[in-house]
Amino acid sequence: MASEELRTSFSDLVVGSSSRTDSQVESSGDPSSEGGVQVTCFTEDLHDVILHFQIIRFSKQIYAWVGCNTAKFGHLYAAASTRPGNGVSVTSVLGGTSDNTGSGMARRLVLKTGLNIVLACNIPKDSPMLEAAAERKLIEKLRGLGYVRPRAGEDNTSTAQ
Numbered sequence: 001m002a003s004e005e006l007r008t009s010f011s012d013l014v015v016g017s018s019s020r021t022d023s024q025v026e027s028s029g030d031p032s033s034e035g036g037v038q039v040t041c042f043t044e045d046l047h048d049v050i051l052h053f054q055i056i057r058f059s060k061q062i063y064a065w066v067g068c069n070t071a072k073f074g075h076l077y078a079a080a081s082t083r084p085g086n087g088v089s090v091t092s093v094l095g096g097t098s099d100n101t102g103s104g105m106a107r108r109l110v111l112k113t114g115l116n117i118v119l120a121c122n123i124p125k126d127s128p129m130l131e132a133a134a135e136r137k138l139i140e141k142l143r144g145l146g147y148v149r150p151r152a153g154e155d156n157t158s159t160a161q
Contacts, residue, residue: 036058036059037056037057037058038055038056038057038145039054039055039056039057040053040054040055040056040057040141040145041053041054041055042141044137046130046133046134046137049068049069049130050068050069051066051067051068051123051130051134051137052065052066052067052068052071053065053066053067053134053137053138053141055138055141055142055145055147057145057147060115060116061115061116061117061118062109062113062115062116062117062118062142062147063117063118063119063120064109064117064118064119064120064138065119065120065121066102066119066120066121066122066123066134066138067122068122068123068124068127068130068134070122072122073094073120073122074095074102074120074121074122074123075092075094075095075101075102075120075121075122076092076093076094076095076118076119076120077090077091077092077093077102077103077106077117077118077119077120077121078090078091078093078106078116078117078118078119079091079103079106079107079109079110079116079117079118079119080110080116080117081110081111081114081116088107088110088111090103090106090107093118100125101121101123101124101125101127101131102119102120102121102123102131105119105121105131105134105135105138106119108135109138109139109142112139112142112148112149113142113147113148113149114149115147121134
């Protein structure tokens, strides 16, 4: 399937949206205005591979989907922080247990956001550099949307040094 066909297929998945190009974002707005739900979709061209992202922010969790060159769902992981040691538990909800592509990403997202994460990921298991690049883009977008909690000792305002 050609790259243009994949972009068209991906655009068709989002009902009532206009066609988007790489690095454009579509967001449904403020979570408080829509019953606590915010949907953000964007596409990035990384390492000659088209990655599609969808982030759905609920009141106490985030659903994220990362699609590699296609709109396939991929493996589904659920991750949440556990007590008493602030550890993170991850489980594979859909997909094989021998493939851990995405489980590490889900674990790190919980640590960065402090929220429960449901992550669907169809990045090939033999592409660790692509997985790392996709995770960086996802974290960058989550930080831009204000979903990543500040690091310890870090102010919410940036200061020039």
